Every structure is written in C-alpha cells, then in structure tokens.
Amino acid sequence: MSPALIELEHVSKSYVAGTWALHDVSCTIEKGEFVFLTGASGAGKTTLLRLLFAAERPNEGRIRVLGRAVERMGAGDVARLRRRIGVVFQDFKLLPRHTVEENVRIALDVAGVPGGEARARSFAALKQVGLQHRRHHAPLSLSGGEQQRVAIARALVNEPDLLLADEPTGNLDPALTVEIFDLIAGSAARGTTVVVATHDPAVLERYRRRTLRLEGGQIAEDRPAAGTRR
Amino acid sequence: MASAGSVVVHLRHFLRSALAGLRASPLPAALAVLTIATTLVLGGAFGLLVRSMQDVLARVGAEARITAYLAADVDAAAAQALAERARALEGVAAVETVSAARAAERFRAGSPERAALLDALGESPLTGSLEIALAPGRRDAAGVARLAQELSTLPGVDEVSDAGDWVEGYGRTIGVMRAVGSGLALVLAAAALVLVASTIRLGLYARRNEIEILTLVGAGRAFVATPFLLEGALEGLAGGLVALAVLFGLWRALLPSVAGGLEPLLGGASLRFLAPGEMALVVAVGAVLGALGAALSVAGGLRR
Numbered sequence: 001m002s003p004a005l006i007e008l009e010h011v012s013k014s015y016v017a018g019t020w021a022l023h024d025v026s027c028t029i030e031k032g033e034f035v036f037l038t039g040a041s042g043a044g045k046t047t048l049l050r051l052l053f054a055a056e057r058p059n060e061g062r063i064r065v066l067g068r069a070v071e072r073m074g075a076g077d078v079a080r081l082r083r084r085i086g087v088v089f090q091d092f093k094l095l096p097r098h099t100v101e102e103n104v105r106i107a108l109d110v111a112g113v114p115g116g117e118a119r120a121r122s123f124a125a126l127k128q129v130g131l132q133h134r135r136h137h138a139p140l141s142l143s144g145g146e147q148q149r150v151a152i153a154r155a156l157v158n159e160p161d162l163l164l165a166d167e168p169t170g171n172l173d174p175a176l177t178v179e180i181f182d183l184i185a186g187s188a189a190r191g192t193t194v195v196v197a198t199h200d201p202a203v204l205e206r207y208r209r210r211t212l213r214l215e216g217g218q219i220a221e222d223r224p225a226a227g228t229r230r
Numbered sequence: 231m232a233s234a235g236s237v238v239v240h241l242r243h244f245l246r247s248a249l250a251g252l253r254a255s256p257l258p259a260a261l262a263v264l265t266i267a268t269t270l271v272l273g274g275a276f277g278l279l280v281r282s283m284q285d286v287l288a289r290v291g292a293e294a295r296i297t298a299y300l301a302a303d304v305d306a307a308a309a310q311a312l313a314e315r316a317r318a319l320e321g322v323a324a325v326e327t328v329s330a331a332r333a334a335e336r337f338r339a340g341s342p343e344r345a346a347l348l349d350a351l352g353e354s355p356l357t358g359s360l361e362i363a364l365a366p367g368r369r370d371a372a373g374v375a376r377l378a379q380e381l382s383t384l385p386g387v388d389e390v391s392d393a394g395d396w397v398e399g400y401g402r403t404i405g406v407m408r409a410v411g412s413g414l415a416l417v418l419a420a421a422a423l424v425l426v427a428s429t430i431r432l433g434l435y436a437r438r439n440e441i442e443i444l445t446l447v448g449a450g451r452a453f454v455a456t457p458f459l460l461e462g463a464l465e466g467l468a469g470g471l472v473a474l475a476v477l478f479g480l481w482r483a484l485l486p487s488v489a490g491g492l493e494p495l496l497g498g499a500s501l502r503f504l505a506p507g508e509m510a511l512v513v514a515v516g517a518v519l520g521a522l523g524a525a526l527s528v529a530g531g532l533r534r
Binding site for chain 2 (some may be wrong): 053055075076079080081082083084085087094095097106109110111112114115154158163224
C-alpha cells in the first residue's frame with residue numbers, strides 16, 4: 001500500500017456558529033491517487049480543498065498533508081507547503097497585467113529558481129498545455145479554456161507532489177472540459193497526487209476514478225476507482 | 231537557506247514588482263512623492279534656517295569678549311605677565327592687552343562728546359585691560375561665568391566684565407530653534423508616514439488579487455511585502471530628490487535678499503546651501519520615511 005499523502009481525522013469546519021461546512025470528515029488519500037470530490041453546491045467540496053492548502057483552519061480534527069500537520073502550521077510553514085502543491089481554480093486566478101509566461105513563472109520566482117532555468121521550465125510547462133506560442137500574450141487575450149490551461153501550467157511548473165483543482169471547468173464548455181481534464185489526468189499518470197472538485201457527472205463517468213461524494217458537509221459515499229477494490 | 235542565485239531571482243522580482251506597482255498606481259505614487267517632498271522641503275528649509283542662524287550667531291559669538299580691567303598700578307610688564315596667565319586658562323582662545331593710553335584713544339574715537347569729556351577731566355580715569363576671546367566650545371553661559379570668576383582672582387585684575395547676558399541669549403535662541411525644529415520635524419514626519427501608509431494601502435488594495443495569487447503559489451509574507459517596502463522607499467527617494475530641487479530653487483531665489491539683510495552680522499562671510507552629506511541625508515530620510523510608511527500599511531494589510 002502506498003503511504004498516505006493526505007489524512008483527515010474527524011475534521012470539522014464551521015464559518016457560522018451552529019452550521020457546519022464540514023462535519024466529522026475522515027479519509028485518507030494515498031500518494032499517486034486521482035480523487036474526485038463531488039456533491040451539490042454547498043456540500044463542502046471547496047472547504048475541504050481550502051483546508052488541504054491551509055487557506056482555512058479546521059475547528060476540530062487533524063489534517064496531515066505531505067506529512068505535515070496543517071492545523072498547527074505557522075505562516076512560514078504554510079508558504080513552504082504551498083510550494084509543493086499546485087492549485088487550480090474555477091476563475092483561473094491569473095494576473096492580467098503580466099504575460100502568460102510571467103504568470104507561469106511566478107511560481108518559480110517564489111521558489112527562487114534562477115532565470116535561465118525558470119525560462120526553460122515555464123516554456124516546457126506551457127508546451128505541455130499547448131500554449132508555448134502564446135507565452136508573450138496577455139491572459140485576457142486568451143479564451144477561457146486557454147486561460148485555464150495557463151493556470152494548469154502554473155500549478156504544474158514546480159512539479160508539485162499534490163495538485164488540487166476546484167471546479168476547474170466550471171466556466172468552460174464540454175469540449176474544453178475534456179481537454180482540461182485530460183491535462184489533469186496526464187499529470188496524475190506521471191505520478192502527481194490529484195484531488196479535483198467537480199459536480200459534472202460526465203467527467204466522473206468518463207474518468208471513473210475514486211470519488212468522495214459530499215453531502216451536507218459529510219462524506220456520504222467513498223466510491224473506489226473502476227476496477228479497484230477498497 | 232536561500233542560495234545566491236535565488237536571492238538574485240528574488241531581488242529582480244522585488245524590483246520588477248515595485249516598479250510595476252508604481253506604474254500601476256501613478257496617482258497614489260505621485261501623491262506619496264509630493265507628501266514626502268513637502269515634508270522634506272519644510273523640514274529642510276527649517277534646517278537651513280537654523281543652520282544659517284547658527285553660522286551667523288557663531289560668527290557674532292566669535293566677536294564676544296570678556297574684559298578684565300586692570301588696577302591703575304599695573305604696568306606694561308605686569309600686564310603682559312597677566313595676559314600670559316590668562317592665556318593658560320581653560321576656554322581662552324586669545325588674549326589682547328589694551329594699555330590705558332589705547333583705552334583712552336578708543337574712548338576718544340567713540341564720539342566728539344566723549345573726547346570733550348576726557349579733555350574736561352584733564353587726566354584719563356581709564357585703566358589698561360585684557361580682552362579675552364572665548365574658545366568656540368566655551369561660549370555658553372556657565373563657561374563664561376566660570377572663566378570670569380577665575381580671571382577676577384588674578385592679582386592686578388580690578389574688575390571683570392563678561393558677555394554672560396549675550397551668551398545666555400545666544401544659547402537660548404539656539405535651544406529654542408532646535409526644539410521647535412525637532413517638534414516640527416516630528417509632526418511633519420508623522421503626517422508623511424500616515425499619508426504614505428494610506429497611498430501604499432491603496433496599492434495593496436489595487437493589487438489584492440496579485441497578493442492572493444502569490445500566497446497561493448507559496449510566497450511568504452516577506453516575499454509579498456518587500457516589493458511594497460521597496461515601492462515606498464523609491465517614492466521616498468523621489469520625494470527627497472524633488473525636495474532638494476525645490477530647496478535649491480528657493481535658496482537661489484531668496485538668498486540675495488536674506489544675505490543682504492544679514493550683511494552686518496555676516497561681515498563678509500556667506501551663507502551656504504546644504505553640504506553633499508546633508509543632501510544625501512535629505513534623500514535618505516525620504517527613503518526611510520517612504521519605507522516606514524509602507525511598512526505601516528503592509529503590516530496591517532497582509533494579516534492573514
């Protein structure tokens with residue numbers, strides 16, 4: 001059995017007293033797994049992802065990501081953890097005043113990667129998502145699908161141990177959805193652990209990976225990947 | 231630990247980001263530069279005024295004398311011996327011996343009425359004296375009083391007239407100017423800090439998405455905050471340079487009339503503009519004010 005990359009033990013998170021966004025959630029995600037989080041809006045998918053990259057702290061329970069206890073982390077440890085995690089959002093979160101290449105490269109600048117190497121790696125990451133020829137363009141001159149591919153290139157350029165994606169195709173049409181999920185699945189095939197929140201049943205059906213279905217802030221179902229037993 | 235390569239990468243990012251911030255928010259940046267420049271112009275002008283007054287007063291102070299009047303029976307040789315003893319006292323810069331005859335000449339030269347008075351008396355009542363110039367560091371009231379006391383104990387010295395009142399006034403004026411200057415500088419610096427902090431906070435708000443993205447890709451607080459501090463320092467630097475240009479312009483425009491008014495006091499000496507070191511200080515103070523203002527803003531704005 002692979003070592004656990006993510007461990008949640010009785011995790012609860014509340015934003016408003018008396019209402020749980022997540023309640024008593026426990027699960028383990030192993031290294032190299034590709035896991036879908038699904039459920040209706042408000043089920044707790046985004047909260048769970050935000051807990052994993054330490055954008056939120058749990059009210060109760062323990063969370064270990066990449067072997068580190070997230071709930072006890074200081075600001076410096078959070079920054080170091082995030083350099084090992086790639087995050088993709090529904091709204092892309094690109095810097096409009098910077099070029100496509102600069103948007104990808106920002107993750108390398110934060111990690112202190114020297115100039116020549118950073119250029120080569122950002123070019124390679126953009127080539128991986130098929131946008132090397134648009135590297136000098138402004139993000140806003142790109143289509144929605146292309147902008148999300150830039151965001152994926154930025155998330156992958158540091159070769160993260162963990163890739164998190166929150167409804168990455170929520171703003172895209174079905175054809176682009178497949179394109180984006182193929183890129184994410186490609187990353188998983190190269191060994192990156194991937195956790196993706198989506199409520200798109202077509203995606204779940206197409207990829208047939210392990211799926212955690214959230215309902216009212218709790219895990220209602222943990223369905224294994226097609227062809228595997230848990 | 232960061233390698234030299236990563237430090238260079240970070241420095242390049244900080245500078246690029248700071249310049250991008252200035253380009254992105256030209257109006258708040260210009261406001262911050264003007265605020266710091268105004269502060270430094272006011273502070274610098276006041277500093278120049280105090281410094282010029284000190285120069286004038288120091289020059290006047292150099293003319294201040296303590297006069298030790300000698301007894302009528304002290305002859306020229308004894309007067310010279312007393313002058314030697316006076317020269318050896320602490321705080322004495324120079325001693326001039328004035329004979330009784332020279333004292334009478336000076337008195338006569340003062341006005342025809344004085345000359346007539348001496349003629350009427352038939353015999354001059356004036357005695358010889360020692361005129362003692364004070365060393366620059368001893369022109370305070372306490373130093374003058376101490377020296378006057380020591381001179382009065384010398385045998386042959388009849389009476390000592392010191393410049394205590396003038397020296398006390400001189401010291402008080404400089405003290406008041408310095409206190410007012412320090413208070414004014416503090417008030418101006420505080421106002422500049424608040425204004426610079428506000429303009430940098432506008433920049434923080436305008437770039438909140440960039441800050442969010444930087445933190446998402448693993449930037450620490452120092453990585454996020456440093457460009458803002460650099461931005462503040464650059465605004466301060468620009469403010470310092472603007473202030474120097476304005477001060478120099480004002481100096482050139484006002485110097486002729488000011489120097490003309492002070493001519494009797496200056497006695498041929500000229501007022502001087504800021505020295506290179508003082509100009510560097512003005513610019514450095516601007517940069518520090520800018521960076522401090524930014525730090526105030528960033529400390530509040532980047533709380534998680």
